[in-house]
Amino acid sequence: MKKLLFIINPVAGRRNAKTAMFDVVKVFCEEGYEVTSAITLYKDHGKELAASARDRGHEIVVCIGGDGTLNEVISGLMKTADPLPLGYIASGSTNDFARTLGLNPVPAKAARNIMLKRPTKLDVGSYENGERYFSYIASFGAFTSTSYSTPQAAKNNLGHFAYVLEGLKDLPNIKSYEVQVKANGISYEDEYIFGAVTNSRSMGGVIKLEDAKVDLSDGLFEVMLLKTPKDVIDMTDILVALSNGTPEDSRMFEYFKASEIEFHMPRGVHWTLDGEKAPAKRQVHIKNIPRAVTMYI
DSSP states (O other): OEEEEEEEOTTSTTOOHHHHHHHHHHHHHHTTEEEEEEEOOSTTHHHHHHHTTGGGTOSEEEEEEOHHHHHHHHHHHHTSSSOOOEEEEEOSSOOHHHHHHTOOSSHHHHHHHHHTOOEEEEEEEEETTTTEEESSEEEEETTTTHHHHSOHHHHHHHTHHHHHHHHHHTGGGSOOEEEEEEETTEEEEEEEEEEEEESSSEETTTEEOOGGGOOTTSSOEEEEEEEOOOSHHHHHHHHHHHHHTOGGGOTTEEEEEESEEEEEEEEEEEEEETTEEEEEEEEEEEEEEEEEEEEEO
């Protein structure tokens, strides 16, 4: 019998993973799988489970949780020579990458879609030569917590614009970073309040890109660097760019595509990878690993 490893984060986001578990497992069993359910008990437990899945005879790994759970599982799969195919059921509070992938928000329906086994090859980001991995974003500075701090009522009434307002609210007080970025033989050097290396159409709810601008398996990242605003005119320019999803048209953004990027910062800067914190560093090397993971979506 085919074997499936089902990794469950019971405390992610809306905490609906536990209530959805029976319906999801039923879908997998109906498709002829022997299901092993594993609940994550501590940080990086999902990574450990995914890394050992093939050795335990599993043919596919499915995880339910938020973007952080997906990050752990992909990081575990990337530690193996031949990563198993992956299914993702989103139940977090942000689910940025799930929106980009167009995943069904109803767990049982998402499980049925996984069982259709329509493979999509996805690029994966290597942070510091494989020290860490990320599925859709590595970032520093502003907006890193906006998706969590935006009031639910505002999200319901204003949609994307609610995230933009929340992100702009504290811009005058946000820390500025002196950064040099090297990519494609070009050097960018300025003071920035936000930087992101992404493979997604949505980032924390604040920055959205048009579908045509993002290819999840082209071996390239979208890179955005937001300059420090000096006056009201700068702030207005940022507001328009964020609202329209057109950072490439704004003089306040550096926007380009690259497969490999180096960051140099005189002062150590904390990063987040798929929403998970990484230690402060003065130098960071990020590389795209093309079509590294197969996901059933």
